[in-house]
Amino acid sequence: MSARHGEPAPHGPATKTPEHPEPPEQRRVLAVLALSQVLSGAGLAAGITVGALLAEEMLGSTGLSGLPAALFTGGAALGAVGIGRICQRWGRRPGLTAGYATACLGSLGVVLAAALGNVPLLFLSLLVYGAGTATTLMARYAGADLAAPARRGRAVSLVLFATTLGAVAGPNLVGVTGDVAHGWGIPRLAGPFLLAVVAYAAAAVVLGSFLRPDPLRLARERAEAAAADADDSVAFEPGGPRADARGLVTGTAVMTLTQLVMIAIMTMTPVHMRAHGHPTQAAGLVIALHVAAMYLPSPLTGLLVDRIGRLRVAAASGAVLLAAGVLAALAPAHSVPALAAALVLLGLGWNLGLVSGTAIVTDAVPAATRASTQGLVDVGIAIAGATGGMASGLVVATGGYATLALSGGALALGLVPLLALAGRRAHGARPGAPAPAVPSAPAPAPASGEQT
Numbered sequence: 001m002s003a004r005h006g007e008p009a010p011h012g013p014a015t016k017t018p019e020h021p022e023p024p025e026q027r028r029v030l031a032v033l034a035l036s037q038v039l040s041g042a043g044l045a046a047g048i049t050v051g052a053l054l055a056e057e058m059l060g061s062t063g064l065s066g067l068p069a070a071l072f073t074g075g076a077a078l079g080a081v082g083i084g085r086i087c088q089r090w091g092r093r094p095g096l097t098a099g100y101a102t103a104c105l106g107s108l109g110v111v112l113a114a115a116l117g118n119v120p121l122l123f124l125s126l127l128v129y130g131a132g133t134a135t136t137l138m139a140r141y142a143g144a145d146l147a148a149p150a151r152r153g154r155a156v157s158l159v160l161f162a163t164t165l166g167a168v169a170g171p172n173l174v175g176v177t178g179d180v181a182h183g184w185g186i187p188r189l190a191g192p193f194l195l196a197v198v199a200y201a202a203a204a205v206v207l208g209s210f211l212r213p214d215p216l217r218l219a220r221e222r223a224e225a226a227a228a229d230a231d232d233s234v235a236f237e238p239g240g241p242r243a244d245a246r247g248l249v250t251g252t253a254v255m256t257l258t259q260l261v262m263i264a265i266m267t268m269t270p271v272h273m274r275a276h277g278h279p280t281q282a283a284g285l286v287i288a289l290h291v292a293a294m295y296l297p298s299p300l301t302g303l304l305v306d307r308i309g310r311l312r313v314a315a316a317s318g319a320v321l322l323a324a325g326v327l328a329a330l331a332p333a334h335s336v337p338a339l340a341a342a343l344v345l346l347g348l349g350w351n352l353g354l355v356s357g358t359a360i361v362t363d364a365v366p367a368a369t370r371a372s373t374q375g376l377v378d379v380g381i382a383i384a385g386a387t388g389g390m391a392s393g394l395v396v397a398t399g400g401y402a403t404l405a406l407s408g409g410a411l412a413l414g415l416v417p418l419l420a421l422a423g424r425r426a427h428g429a430r431p432g433a434p435a436p437a438v439p440s441a442p443a444p445a446p447a448s449g450e451q452t
Helices: 025-059 067-090 092-116 119-144 149-172 174-183 188-210 215-228 245-275 280-295 298-308 310-330 336-364 367-399 401-413 415-428
Strands: none
Touching: 025 067, 025 092, 025 119, 025 149, 025 188, 025 215, 025 245, 025 280, 067 092, 067 119, 067 245, 067 367, 092 119, 092 188, 092 215, 119 149, 119 188, 119 215, 119 336, 119 367, 149 188, 149 280, 149 298, 149 336, 174 188, 174 280, 215 367, 245 280, 245 310, 245 336, 245 367, 245 401, 245 415, 280 336, 298 310, 298 336, 310 336, 310 401, 310 415, 336 367, 367 401, 401 415
């Protein structure tokens, strides 16, 4: 029986594909990735919490307050290309380490720009700072490199979950870091970026020192060994099995759409709150709860992805994002709890889409081309985020925050028919036809959780 699209292939007698256990190195890899994510989460939160406020303060314009999100998500697109290429050639360790080191430099540039009142330097530094967003997201792929297909959702979710501590602590340290910045003669809103300098530098040191063996390189070695041990009657292409194009498109669509909606609504929420008299600390609390919802549910999401299927969880993300948009639009501007509830739903919807979409893409791409393909996927995600961030300020300036929230929710709902169509196509291929990316001849045993 063929695997359903977007889900791991069954491993039973009918497939004659014995499952290999995960290598013992997987636990060490996940532990190192988790530690680096705790650190990088604090750096990631800086731009989310005060990026738009800092730009609004320096520019004196609400219409361009979405520009920082567009810049650091645009920087994430460039970072994803570079990190993906480094990972493809040399492995995850040098790629992720370089990404966090670059983000550290960008954070330092933002602090200097705020101190000097230099807007061009601010924009350039936010672009460089975006490498941290790309690296934090791409680390999830490293967690899945050695994972068995039936555990990929949980491996991805564990890496994302580890981001929670730093990402939630960061926004709640806005006041403290602002006081530190003020004491040094720097604008208070630059304080969180001081924290980002330290956090990203520490994450780079942890990965550069301890991510050994490199999970991607080890996964390739195991895949090549499995191919070499395969039956001589099976012909393999030089680069290994080809990617499942349908799965790749579906997973990418899920992640790009959820990213666009989440970034757009999240970016303008602090601006909306300050326009109605809420202090920066209140906006920081709402964003902290939002970020917690982005990462904290990851273990449960990963379990659901592995147990009930990738496509069902992805469809649920569209419904949750719609609920978030409606609640944000209807929430009274003076009500912090109502806005916080909307942002919690927004984070949860993003989490459901990211974990399920990552699993779909990882299932669809062989180890030989995995890193470069994943880098290109994350470029699409970053571009979607940049689009959402840039458009959000313009939409709020012309139509208001409620218009932005409702539009985002309606757009997210488009995932449901898309995934229903993908599910029907996969179901139609099940009775006798093989899955698109599975060779018709018996496949070699999966290596390091590789699915061919």
